[in-house]
Amino acid sequence: MRHLWERFEVMSKCGKAVLVFTTCLGILAGSALAQGELRFCLRSEPKTFDPLKVEDDASVAIRYLTGGVLLRLNRQTQALEPELAQSWKVSKDGKQITFKLRSGLSFSDGTPFSAEDVAYTIQQLMDPSLHSPTGDAFRSGPGNTQTKVISPTQISITFPAPVAGLDRQFDQVAILSAHSPKKEMAVLGPFMVDDYKPGATVLLNRNPYYWKTDAQGRKLPHLDAIKLDIQANRDVEMLRFKRGEIDLINTLDSEYFDKLATTSPQVVHDAGPSLDSEQMWFNEVAKSPLPPYKKNWFRSAAFRRAISEAINREDLARVVFHGHAQPAVGPVSPANKFWFNAKLRPEAYSADAALKTLQSEGFRLENGALKDKEGNLVVFSILTNSGNKSRERMATMIQEDLQKIGIRVNVVTLDFPSLIERMTQTFDYEAILLGLTNVGLDPSEQMNVWLSSSENHQWNPQEKTPETAWEAEIDRLMLTQASSADAKKRKESFDRVQEIAVEQAPFIYLVNKNALSAVSARVQGAIPVIVAPQTYWNADQLSLK
Amino acid sequence: MTIWRRVACSVLLLVIGVSLAANWLAPGGYARQYREEADAAPSRAHWLGTDEIGRDRFARVLYGTRISLLLAPAAALLSTLMAALVGGLAGFLGGSWARAAMAMTDLFLSLPWLFLLITVRALMPLNVSPIVSVLVTFLMLGLLGWTSAARVLCATASSLRDSDFVRQARASGIRGPRLFWMHVLPNLKPVLYAQFWISIPVFILSEANLGILGLGVAEPMPSWGSLLKELEGLVSVGEEPWKFVPLLLLVIVVTSFQLVLSRQEEAAA
Numbered sequence: 090m091r092h093l094w095e096r097f098e099v100m101s102k103c104g105k106a107v108l109v110f111t112t113c114l115g116i117l118a119g120s121a122l123a124q125g126e127l128r129f130c131l132r133s134e135p136k137t138f139d140p141l142k143v144e145d146d147a148s149v150a151i152r153y154l155t156g157g158v159l160l161r162l163n164r165q166t167q168a169l170e171p172e173l174a175q176s177w178k179v180s181k182d183g184k185q186i187t188f189k190l191r192s193g194l195s196f197s198d199g200t201p202f203s204a205e206d207v208a209y210t211i212q213q214l215m216d217p218s219l220h221s222p223t224g225d226a227f228r229s230g231p232g233n234t235q236t237k238v239i240s241p242t243q244i245s246i247t248f249p250a251p252v253a254g255l256d257r258q259f260d261q262v263a264i265l266s267a268h269s270p271k272k273e274m275a276v277l278g279p280f281m282v283d284d285y286k287p288g289a290t291v292l293l294n295r296n297p298y299y300w301k302t303d304a305q306g307r308k309l310p311h312l313d314a315i316k317l318d319i320q321a322n323r324d325v326e327m328l329r330f331k332r333g334e335i336d337l338i339n340t341l342d343s344e345y346f347d348k349l350a351t352t353s354p355q356v357v358h359d360a361g362p363s364l365d366s367e368q369m370w371f372n373e374v375a376k377s378p379l380p381p382y383k384k385n386w387f388r389s390a391a392f393r394r395a396i397s398e399a400i401n402r403e404d405l406a407r408v409v410f411h412g413h414a415q416p417a418v419g420p421v422s423p424a425n426k427f428w429f430n431a432k433l434r435p436e437a438y439s440a441d442a443a444l445k446t447l448q449s450e451g452f453r454l455e456n457g458a459l460k461d462k463e464g465n466l467v468v469f470s471i472l473t474n475s476g477n478k479s480r481e482r483m484a485t486m487i488q489e490d491l492q493k494i495g496i497r498v499n500v501v502t503l504d505f506p507s508l509i510e511r512m513t514q515t516f517d518y519e520a521i522l523l524g525l526t527n528v529g530l531d532p533s534e535q536m537n538v539w540l541s542s543s544e545n546h547q548w549n550p551q552e553k554t555p556e557t558a559w560e561a562e563i564d565r566l567m568l569t570q571a572s573s574a575d576a577k578k579r580k581e582s583f584d585r586v587q588e589i590a591v592e593q594a595p596f597i598y599l600v601n602k603n604a605l606s607a608v609s610a611r612v613q614g615a616i617p618v619i620v621a622p623q624t625y626w627n628a629d630q631l632s633l634k
Numbered sequence: 635m636t637i638w639r640r641v642a643c644s645v646l647l648l649v650i651g652v653s654l655a656a657n658w659l660a661p662g663g664y665a666r667q668y669r670e671e672a673d674a675a676p677s678r679a680h681w682l683g684t685d686e687i688g689r690d691r692f693a694r695v696l697y698g699t700r701i702s703l704l705l706a707p708a709a710a711l712l713s714t715l716m717a718a719l720v721g722g723l724a725g726f727l728g729g730s731w732a733r734a735a736m737a738m739t740d741l742f743l744s745l746p747w748l749f750l751l752i753t754v755r756a757l758m759p760l761n762v763s764p765i766v767s768v769l770v771t772f773l774m775l776g777l778l779g780w781t782s783a784a785r786v787l788c789a790t791a792s793s794l795r796d797s798d799f800v801r802q803a804r805a806s807g808i809r810g811p812r813l814f815w816m817h818v819l820p821n822l823k824p825v826l827y828a829q830f831w832i833s834i835p836v837f838i839l840s841e842a843n844l845g846i847l848g849l850g851v852a853e854p855m856p857s858w859g860s861l862l863k864e865l866e867g868l869v870s871v872g873e874e875p876w877k878f879v880p881l882l883l884l885v886i887v888v889t890s891f892q893l894v895l896s897r898q899e900e901a902a903a
Contacts, residue, residue, distance in 0.1 A: 324866075344686075348873075408672045408687055470760040475849070478866075482687050485853045489667050500853040501760045504752060518760060 156263025157277020183251030183574030712776030721784030725791025
C-alpha cells in the first residue's frame with residue numbers, strides 16, 4: 090500500500106522540459122504494428138521522471154508505462170510473471186533473491202542491458218541519501234544490501250534482513266542503465282518520455298528497442314505514442330471523453346459511470362470490487378483535547394462495534410455508489426484474492442442489536458436521545474474532506490442511521506489541509522471518514538497502518554508501546570508475517586490480523602468501491618481490471634481502430 | 635411604485651410566505667431519506683424529485699429558502715448597524731477618529747474574505763449543531779460585510795457634519811450623542827436602507843458560495859448554497875432540469891430584491 094489518505098498532490102512547478110529524441114526509428118520499419126496515439130488524462134502534474142523517486146500517482150503512471158521491471162504482477166491474474174528476468178529464486182530465509190536475466194535486450198537509447206544495470210539500480214535504490222519511497226519497501230533491517238553479479242545474465246541480491254513478499258516488491262523497481270549517458274531517461278519499458286510541457290502534456294513515444302512481441306511475433310507496443318494530458322478536473326475529463334478527445338478514463342465515479350452507461354453502455358466497465366475502501370474511525374489518542382467521557386466511548390471496542398452495527402452498509406453501497414460498491418468486510422478487500430480472509434463477513438446491519446450492545450455497556454435511551462452512564466448525551470462529529478460528494482453523502486446517511494439509536498452526529502466538512510492538520514498534528518477531532526487507496530496486494534505494504542508505532546496508525550498514531558493487548562498482538566503478527574518467506578504462515582498471521590481488526594473495529598470499514606472505468610470503442614485489447622493501472626496495465630498490447 | 639416593483643414585492647412576499655408554510659406544504663421534512671427513491675425524477679409524492687440520498691427536493695427548497703431568506707436580512711441588519719456605528723460615527727466625529735476608522739475599514743476591505751471565512755470555519759469547534767452552524771455562518775457574513783457600507787456612510791456623515799442644520803443645532807447648544815441621534819442619524823436613514831437592501835442579495839450569494847465550498851450550513855439542514863451544489867456535475871444538468879429550481883429561485887429573489895432596492899436608491903438620492 091502506498092501512502093494512504095487521499096493526498097493533496099502539490100503541483101510540481103519544475104520548468105524543466107524533458108526532451109528525448111528517438112534516434113533509431115529506422116529499426117521499426119516493417120517490424121511492428123504501430124497504430125496511432127492513445128490519449129488519456131493524468132490528474133496531477135508528475136513530480137519526477139526518476140523511477141526511484143516516484144511517489145505521486147502521475148509519476149507512478151509514467152513509471153509503469155516507461156519502466157522495465159524484472160518481475161511484473163499480472164494485473165488480471167494477480168500472479169507474478171517474469172519480465173526482464175527469465176526466472177528467479179528467493180532463499181528460504183527471505184533475505185536473498187537470485188535472478189536469471191534475459192539476454193540481448195537494450196535500453197531505449199540502444200545501450201545493452203545486463204546484470205550490471207540491475208546491480209546499479211539496487212545500489213541507487215538502497216542508497217539512504219536518495220530517500221527512495223520504492224526502496225523503503227526493501228528496508229527491513231539495519232545493514233547494507235549486497236549485490237553479486239554472477240554473470241552478465243545472472244545476479245543475486247542479499248538484504249540484511251528478510252523482506253516480506255520480496256519478489257513482489259520488484260514489480261515497482263524500474264531498472265536503470267548503469268552506462269547510458271541519458272541515465273533515468275533510458276528505459277526498458279514499452280514507451281519512453283519524448284516531451285513534457287509542464288501543466289499541459291506528457292508525450293510518450295514507443296520504445297524502438299522494447300523486447301516483447303505479441304502472439305503473432307509482431308513487435309510490441311502496437312501504439313505509436315501515448316499523450317497524457319494533465320487535467321485535474323474530472324468534469325472536464327468526462328466531457329473530453331464524451332467528445333472523443335481522450336480514449337480512456339482509468340477510474341470513474343459511479344455517478345459519471347451511470348451517466349455514460351445510459352448513452353454509451355459499451356464504453357463503461359465495472360470490474361467489480363476494487364482494493365480501495367472507505368472507512369471511518371474514532372480518535373483514540375490519549376493526549377487529544379477531547380473530554381474524558383468521549384475518550385472512554387471511543388476507546389471502547391463495544392461502542393465502536395455498536396456504531397459499526399448501526400450503519401447500513403448496503404444502503405451506502407446502493408445509494409451513494411449507485412450499486413457500484415460492496416459492503417466492506419475488513420482491512421482487505423475481497424478483490425485481493427490471496428490475502429482476503431474468506432471467513433469474514435460484512436457486519437450485519439441491525440439498529441436493535443447496536444442499541445442492545447450499547448445498553449449492555451451502560452448507555453440508555455431517554456426521549457430518543459442516547460446517554461452514557463454519567464448522563465452525557467452521545468453526540469459526536471464526523472469529519473470529512475469538503476468537495477468529496479460521496480463521502481459527504483455517506484456521512485449524512487450515517488448521521489440518519491445513528492439518529493435511529495439516539496446518537497446525534499454533526500457532519501463537518503473541512504478543506505483537506507485543515508483536516509490533515511487535525512488528524513496528524515492537533516488530534517482535535519472525534520471521528521473521521523476518509524478513503525484508503527491500496528495499490529499493492531501484499532500485507533507488508535500495510536505495515537505503516539497496523540504497527541502501533543507507525544505514523545499512519547491513524548486511530549492512535551506513534552504509540553511508544555502498544556496501548557492495548559490487541560494492538561500488541563497485531564504488532565507481533567505483522568512482524569511475524571513480514572519476516573517469513575513462507576506464504577502459508579504469512580497468510581495465517583495476516584488472517585488473524587484481519588479478524589482482530591473486525592473484532593476491535595479501530596477502523597469501521599464501510600464499502601469497497603468497484604473499479605469503474607471507461608474505454609473508448611476505438612481502443613482494442615483493453616481488459617479493465619481492479620488493480621491499478623486498471624485500464625492500461627497491458628498498454629504494450631493496446632491498439633487503436 | 636412601478637408595475638415591476640409591485641411584481642417584485644409580490645414575488646418576495648409569495649416566496650417568503652411559501653417558505654414559512656414549509657411545515658404544512660412538505661410535512662415529510664427536509665432531512666428524511668427515502669433511500670429506495672434516491673435521485674428520483676419529479677413525481678406526485680416528490681414534486682421536484684429527490685436528491686442523491688433520497689431527500690425530498692421540494693421540502694429542501696422550501697426549508698432552504700426559509701433559512702436563506704430569514705438569515706440573510708438578519709446578517710444584512712447586523713452589517714448595516716456596524717457600518718452605521720463605524721462609518722457614521724467616524725464621519726460625524728471627523729479628524730483622527732475618521733482616519734483611524736477608515737484605516738480599519740480599508741484593512742478589512744483588503745482581507746480576502748473568502749479565505750478569512752474558511753479560516754474562521756476551520757477554527758470553530760467541530761461539534762456544532764446544524765442550527766448553530768447556520769447562525770455562525772450568517773453571523774460571520776454580517777460581521778465581515780459592513781466595510782463597504784461604512785465607507786459610504788462615513789462620507790455621507792462627513793458631509794452632514796458641516797451642513798447648515800447641524801451647525802444651527804450646535805449653535806443651539808446641542809452636542810455629542812444627542813446631536814448624532816437627533817440630527818445626523820435620521821438623515822443617514824435613506825443610505826442605511828439602501829445599504830441594507832443591497833446587502834441581502836450579497837449575503838444570499840455569499841452563503842451559496844460558501845455552501846458550494848462545503849462551508850456554511852451543515853448537513854442535513856438545507857440552504858440555497860447546499861442545494862446549488864447539485865449543479866456541480868456539468869454532465870447531468872441538461873438531463874435533469876428540475877435541479878435548476880433552486881438556481882431559478884435564487885435568480886428570481888435576487889432580481890426582486892434589486893428591483894425593490896432601486897426604489898430605495900432613488901429615495902436615498
